[in-house]
Amino acid sequence: MRASNKAKIVHNLGLATWFGGALFGQIALNPTVSRISDKRERGRVLNEAWGRFNAVNFAAIGATVLTWRLGDLKDDAELRAPVLERVKDLLLGGAAVNGIASGILGARIASQSSQGDTPVESGTQPAPETPQEAATSQRLVALTGTSSLALLAGAIAVSSVIESSTAKPRGVLSRLLT
Numbered sequence: 001m002r003a004s005n006k007a008k009i010v011h012n013l014g015l016a017t018w019f020g021g022a023l024f025g026q027i028a029l030n031p032t033v034s035r036i037s038d039k040r041e042r043g044r045v046l047n048e049a050w051g052r053f054n055a056v057n058f059a060a061i062g063a064t065v066l067t068w069r070l071g072d073l074k075d076d077a078e079l080r081a082p083v084l085e086r087v088k089d090l091l092l093g094g095a096a097v098n099g100i101a102s103g104i105l106g107a108r109i110a111s112q113s114s115q116g117d118t119p120v121e122s123g124t125q126p127a128p129e130t131p132q133e134a135a136t137s138q139r140l141v142a143l144t145g146t147s148s149l150a151l152l153a154g155a156i157a158v159s160s161v162i163e164s165s166t167a168k169p170r171g172v173l174s175r176l177l178t
Contacts, residue, residue, distance in 0.1 A: 007071030014063035015159070018099065019152040021057050025050065026145050030123025039119035039127045046123050047109065047116040054103045061099050065092060080165035088158045095151035098144040105137040105144065 029049055033042045068074050068088070077085035110116040112134040119127045124142035126135035 003072040003076040007067045007073055010063050011067035011071065011073055012159075014060040014067065015152070015156060017060035018057060018064060018095070019149070019156060021053050021060070022099075022145060022148050022152060025053070025123065026149060030145070033120070034122040034125075039121070039129070040113075040117040042122070043109070043113070043120045044115060044117040046120065047106065047118070050103075050106045051110070051116075054106065057099060058103065061096055065096055068092060076167075077162045079167040081162045084158050084162050084165075088155055088162065091151050091155040091158060095148050095155060098148040098151065102141055102144040102148065105141045108137045109134045109141070 029046070033045055036042045036045060074085060074089070077088065109118050109120075112118045112131045118131065118134045119129045120138065121127045124138065124145065126138045130138065
């Protein structure tokens with residue numbers, strides 16, 4: 001089966017949004033909030049920013065995974081590069097688990113105060129006054145964020161190789177006819 005162009009476009013836009021948001025958060029947002037003098041305001045800004053992005057990010061995760069699984073992209077990849085198709089399964093699965101876990105952990109951090117203003121040093125580092133449950137969640141977010149980036153970068157690289165691979169004939173009859 002050949003995947004439709006619409007499925008490829010939705011898949012690639014979802015993957016780009018997912019990776020871009022994670023990259024922006026890790027490189028720009030999380031470290032920069034430390035410049036805000038009030039540690040509670042840091043938490044409020046982080047929680048609001050990630051809360052807004054997570055609505056888009058969960059849609060991007062869903063679009064990426066669903067078009068991969070149901071949009072014939074996986075079947076097309078299996079014809080082109082069967083080993084890489086399985087590698088991409090693992091990379092996307094791992095990234096999806098990390099992305100969902102990050103969202104849940106972020107919600108746990110925000111829930112530690114009535115206004116979502118849990119005090120923090122930065123987006124990935126708790127302050128001494130950060131409640132213990134929020135501090136643990138924040139340390140885990142640092143791990144899930146970094147691992148998501150690595151997994152998504154791998155998925156993008158594997159996708160590029162799959163796209164440039166030629167479909168291989170299947171079965172004896174297919175080989176005879178090509």
